[in-house]
Amino acid sequence: MKNPEASIPATHPSPYFVRFDIEGLKRLIETLKQEGYEVLGPTVRDGAIVIEPIESVSQLPCGVGDEQSGGRYRLTQRSDRSRFGYAVGPTSWKRFLFPPNRLLWRATQHERGFSVETPPVDSQRRAFVGVRGCDLAAIRIQDRVFCGGANPDPDYVSRRKQTFIVAVECGSPVQTCFCTSMGTGPAIGDGFDIRLTEIPDGENPYYLGLAGSEYGAQLLSQIDAIQVNESEFAERNAILASAAAQITRHLDPDHARAVILENPEHSRWDEVASRCLTCGNCTQVCPTCFCSTVDDVTDLTTGVAERSRRWDSCFTMEHSHVHGGAVRRSPRSRYRQWLSHKLGSWWEQFGTAGCSGCGRCIVWCPVGIDLTEEVAYLATKRDAPPEDAP
Amino acid sequence: MAAAKPKLAVWKFASCDGCQLTLLDCEDELLSLTHHIHIANFLEASREVVPGPYDLSLVEGSITTNHDAERIQKIRQSSRFLVTIGACATSGGIQALKNYADTDEFIRYVYASPGYIKTLSTSTPISSHVTVDYELRGCPISKTQLLEVINAFLTKRRPAIPDQSVCMDCKAKGTVCVMVSKGTACLGPITHSGCGALCPSYDRGCFGCYGPQGSANTTGLSARLKSVGLTDDQLVRVFRTFNAAAPAFHDAGLAHERQNETN
Ligand code: SF4
Ligand code: SF4
Ligand code: SF4
Numbered sequence: 001m002k003n004p005e006a007s008i009p010a011t012h013p014s015p016y017f018v019r020f021d022i023e024g025l026k027r028l029i030e031t032l033k034q035e036g037y038e039v040l041g042p043t044v045r046d047g048a049i050v051i052e053p054i055e056s057v058s059q060l061p062c063g064v065g066d067e068q069s070g071g072r073y074r075l076t077q078r079s080d081r082s083r084f085g086y087a088v089g090p091t092s093w094k095r096f097l098f099p100p101n102r103l104l105w106r107a108t109q110h111e112r113g114f115s116v117e118t119p120p121v122d123s124q125r126r127a128f129v130g131v132r133g134c135d136l137a138a139i140r141i142q143d144r145v146f147c148g149g150a151n152p153d154p155d156y157v158s159r160r161k162q163t164f165i166v167a168v169e170c171g172s173p174v175q176t177c178f179c180t181s182m183g184t185g186p187a188i189g190d191g192f193d194i195r196l197t198e199i200p201d202g203e204n205p206y207y208l209g210l211a212g213s214e215y216g217a218q219l220l221s222q223i224d225a226i227q228v229n230e231s232e233f234a235e236r237n238a239i240l241a242s243a244a245a246q247i248t249r250h251l252d253p254d255h256a257r258a259v260i261l262e263n264p265e266h267s268r269w270d271e272v273a274s275r276c277l278t279c280g281n282c283t284q285v286c287p288t289c290f291c292s293t294v295d296d297v298t299d300l301t302t303g304v305a306e307r308s309r310r311w312d313s314c315f316t317m318e319h320s321h322v323h324g325g326a327v328r329r330s331p332r333s334r335y336r337q338w339l340s341h342k343l344g345s346w347w348e349q350f351g352t353a354g355c356s357g358c359g360r361c362i363v364w365c366p367v368g369i370d371l372t373e374e375v376a377y378l379a380t381k382r383d384a385p386p387e388d389a390p
Numbered sequence: 391m392a393a394a395k396p397k398l399a400v401w402k403f404a405s406c407d408g409c410q411l412t413l414l415d416c417e418d419e420l421l422s423l424t425h426h427i428h429i430a431n432f433l434e435a436s437r438e439v440v441p442g443p444y445d446l447s448l449v450e451g452s453i454t455t456n457h458d459a460e461r462i463q464k465i466r467q468s469s470r471f472l473v474t475i476g477a478c479a480t481s482g483g484i485q486a487l488k489n490y491a492d493t494d495e496f497i498r499y500v501y502a503s504p505g506y507i508k509t510l511s512t513s514t515p516i517s518s519h520v521t522v523d524y525e526l527r528g529c530p531i532s533k534t535q536l537l538e539v540i541n542a543f544l545t546k547r548r549p550a551i552p553d554q555s556v557c558m559d560c561k562a563k564g565t566v567c568v569m570v571s572k573g574t575a576c577l578g579p580i581t582h583s584g585c586g587a588l589c590p591s592y593d594r595g596c597f598g599c600y601g602p603q604g605s606a607n608t609t610g611l612s613a614r615l616k617s618v619g620l621t622d623d624q625l626v627r628v629f630r631t632f633n634a635a636a637p638a639f640h641d642a643g644l645a646h647e648r649q650n651e652t653n
C-alpha cells in the first residue's frame with residue numbers, strides 16, 4: 001500500500017513556505033536550542049554520517065556524499081557544499097525514542113522489606129534535524145507499536161511528545177534505497193514540524209522550508225526568509241523527480257507479503273541461512289525493529305536489584321528461549337522469522353508492513369544480505385511444499 | 391545472615407593469571423563481597439587455605455599435564471558449583487596452538503633441558519575433563535561479568551550474560567561498523583559479546599577473544615573475509631588465537647588449513 005501523502009503535491013501548498021540560505025538554517029538551529037531543545041542531526045564520525053547532538057550548523061556534513069551497497073558504506077566528496085547530500089546512515093532515530101538501554105526499576109533492601117523506585121520518563125525536548133521520508137515512515141510504524149494498544153510505553157510516548165521534527169527531502173538516494181516501493185519517499189507529505197528541501201546550487205545551497213505545524217510556522221517566521229516562488233517550487237519538484245528516478249531497487253509490499261507467507265518451507269531459507277551470520281546487525285540498524293529483553297541484576301554488596309531493558313534481536317538464540325530451550329534454534333528459522341514478520345505478519349499485527357524501504361539492513365549486514373533480493377527469489381522460484389511440512 | 395557464608399575457591403591451571411588478576415582487580419567490590427562469601431582458597435590473594443568442600447570454585451587455565459588432569463577431578467569432587475573463567479579454561483587458550491603442532495619440537499626450542507618437561511600433547515578446556523556448571527568467556531574475562539556471575543550464584547539465578555554477537559554491542563554503543571565502512575576484517579559477527587565491542591570502538595576489527603557465539607557461522611564470515619583480501623593461510627591464523635580449540639574456530643582453522651594445502 002502506497003502512502004498517498006508522500007507523492008509530490010502538484011500545487012503550491014502553504015503560506016508558510018519560505019526560502020532561506022545557510023544563515024537561515026543556522027538561525028533555525030539556534031532558535032531550537034534557545035527553546036530548550038537538544039538538537040540531534042547528521043554529522044561525520046568514523047567514516048560515516050551518524051546522528052548525534054549538534055551545537056551548530058557547522059557540524060553538519062558539508063559537501064559530503066555517500067556510496068552504499070550490500071555490506072559496504074563509503075563517504076564521498078561532492079562537487080557542491082550541500083549539507084544534506086547523502087542518504088540515511090547507520091544511526092536511526094529510534095535510538096532517541098527507544099534507547100538501546102533503559103533502567104526500568106530499582107529495588108533497594110531495607111532493614112525490613114524493600115522499596116522500589118521507577119525512574120521518571122524522559123522529558124527532554126529533542127529536535128530531530130534531517131529526518132528523511134523513510135525514517136518519518138519508520139517513526140510512524142514505531143508509534144503504532146509503542147503508543148497504540150492497551151499498554152503504551154510511557155517513556156516512548158513522553159519522548160515522542162517532546163520531539164520536534166525537521167524533515168529533509170532526499171535529493172541523493174543510494175543504490176540500497178527503495179522508499180519509492182514503500183511509498184515513503186523521497187518527497188515528504190506530512191508528519192513534520194518543518195520540512196526542508198535543499199537546493200544544492202554550487203557553493204551556496206539554499207533551503208525551502210515548509211511548516212507542518214503551528215509551532216513549526218512560528219519558528220520559521222523568526223528566520224530571515226522570503227516566500228518560495230514558482231520557479232523554486234519547480235526546482236524542488238525536479239530534484240525529487242530525479243531522485244525518484246535514481247531509485248532502482250524494488251519491492252512490492254503486497255506481493256512480498258503473499259510470497260513470504262506462501263513459502264515457509266522454501267529451500268531459499270536454507271540458502272540464506274548458509275550466508276547469514278546471525279549477528280543481528282540488520283535488526284539493530286532497522287528503524288522499525290522494536291524487540292527488547294530485560295535483564296535483572298542484583299548487587300548483594302549494596303542490597304540493590306535492578307531491572308533494565310535493552311535492544312534484543314530475533315537473530316539471537318536467547319530471544320526465543322522459553323522453558324527448556326530456544327524455539328528458533330536454526331539460523332534458517334531466525335532469518336525466516338525476521339523477514340516474515342517484517343514483511344508479512346506485521347500487517348496482521350499493526351496494519352502495515354514493518355519496513356520503510358530505508359535499505360539500512362542491506363548496507364549494514366556484514367555479508368550484504370538483501371531482503372529485496374530474497375523476496376524476489378522466493379517469488380520467482382517457488383518450491384513445491386514438502387509433504388511433511390511441520 | 392544466619393547461615394554460614396558460602397565458600398569460594400579459585401584454582402589455577404595452565405594460564406597467564408590474567409583472569410585471576412581480574413578478580414583481584416575487583417578491589418572495592420571484593421571487600422564488600424567478603425561479607426557474603428568466604429574466600430576460602432585463593433592463593434594469589436592469600437596464603438591462608440581453608441580445606442574444602444567449596445560452594446563455588448572458579449577455575450582458570452587449561453589442562454596440559456597428566457597431573458592437572460587428575461587435579462581437576464579432585465577439585466570437581468570438592469566443589470558444589472564449578473565455573474570456568476577465561477579462554478584457557480573454556481576453550482584451551484592460546485596454548486592450544488600446540489594441538490596443531492609438534493609438542494616435542496616446541497619443547498626442544500623452548501627449554502634448555504627438555505628432559506625435565508612432562509606435558510601432554512594437547513591443551514584442553516576444563517569441560518573436556520569434568521562437568522562445568524557455567525563458562526565465563528574472555529581473554530581476559532570482564533570484571534563486571536565476573537561480579538555478575540558471583541552475584542548470580544549468591545542469589546541462585548542465571549547470570550545476565552547474553553550469548554550474542556559482538557555486533558550487538560557495537561550497535562548499542564553506536565560504533566560505526568569497521569567492516570562495512572572500511573573493509574576491515576572483523577570477527578565480531580561470530581564472536582560472543584562481553585568486551586563491550588572494545589576493538590571496533592578503537593577502529594580495529596574484533597580478534598575473537600570471547601570465542602564463538604552460540605551460532606557462529608564461520609563459513610559465512612570466511613567468504614566475506616576472503617572478499618576483503620584474506621587468504622586461506624591468513625584465515626588459519628585469524629581463527630587460531632586465544633580460542634583456537636573452541637569447536638567452531640577449530641573446525642574453521644582446519645578447513646582453511648586444508649584449503650591452503652590444496653591451493
Ligand atoms: S527492514 Fe531494512 S529496509 Fe526495511 S525499514 Fe528495516 S532496515 Fe530499512
Ligand atoms: S541478515 Fe546479515 S545483518 Fe542480519 S543477522 Fe544475518 S548476517 Fe547479520
Ligand atoms: S565492527 Fe565488527 S563487531 Fe562491530 S558491527 Fe561491525 S562486524 Fe560487528
